[in-house]
Amino acid sequence: MPARRTATPLDSARVTRVRRRVLAWYDAHRRDLPWRHTTDSYAIWISEVMLQQTRVETVRERWVTFLSEFPDLGTLAAASEQRVLRAWEGLGYYRRARFLHRAAQSLVAAGASTLPDDVEALRALPGFGDYTAAAVASIAFGRRAAVVDGNVVRVLARYLGERGLHTQAATKRRIQAAADALLAPRRPGDWNQAVMELGATCCTPRTPECPTCPLRHDCVAWAEGDPTRYPHRAARKATPHYDIAAGLVWRRGRVLIARRKADGLLGGLWEFPGGKRRAGESLEAAMRREVHEETGLKVRSAEPFMSIDQAYTHFRITMHLFHCTAGAGMPRALACEEPHFVAPEDLDAYPFPRANRKAIDVLRTQGRGAGSAR
């Protein structure tokens, strides 16, 4: 292993040099992203929330369509949560959409027609953490607030030779302090985007392109020879697998759906009733038990329809779907909300998790034949 290089201090000459190099690199290499063509703080806010833990290429199209449906703060505040969640479908981390909606309603209720323009007021809104408050304040309002996202952590950890685990508070404080010191005071929004852009396109996690990096001259990780050792991360645990059994419970050409509770996984989204199979239980028995527990309905016939694999952050599932016919009685909201039967053509109006939407798509294209998306 190469000897550890000692980082030179961030004196003012070095800070000036770094700012100049990184901004020049950004001016030459910045990607043409749709949200870089607006100064509308609302539109920039939407982009920042969408970009949380979500790839730029995914956000490109979704940002455009979201803004066409909700072009301003007032429109978003006036919309139903269901419509907002439907517009968010597929983006994941659905809590983001509910916080977005709630923040818009809060601002409009207070008489505002636009976002507040300082970090503290932004930080107080739901869904605004340190990163998003600094990002909106700097990019939309030119405030001198340094962002620290995953890119900034990686770039600065490598550049400075930061050896602490990136999850530790002391490490975060050091990275934030360095980001604060480096922030280019005349172009705070561009500076923040420049460092993030550098992390996203050059100082990447696995295969950084160090020869083209504007920071290679005095980067500790580059001098050591293996930048990918930074930032230091703790090992992850293996993710468990669960079998989920769910029913497409039909009655007179309509199918049963129910809404998940607002908190927790996939909160506020609709689904076909079902749940985890227990040890020793058959898939069909699990489906019958779950449908009954959640809606009070008993299922008559049941035939396998399809199985879908889905990976979540901390576990993965195989969802086994059955075509069923509903027994007598009205569905009740026992362990779900608003269970009711809907015509298949009306399912597009409801926000569904990805696995459920896949099943709906198969339903459309194949009718009620068996299929698999595994």
Place this chain on the structure above:
DNA sequence: TAATCGTGGTT
């Protein structure tokens, strides 16, 4: 502090 919260692309 550590766990939780989605999804799709990449390796």
Place this chain on the structure above:
DNA sequence: TAACCAAGATT
């Protein structure tokens, strides 16, 4: 293929 990862926030 399974793990890793992405412009984080909340509890």
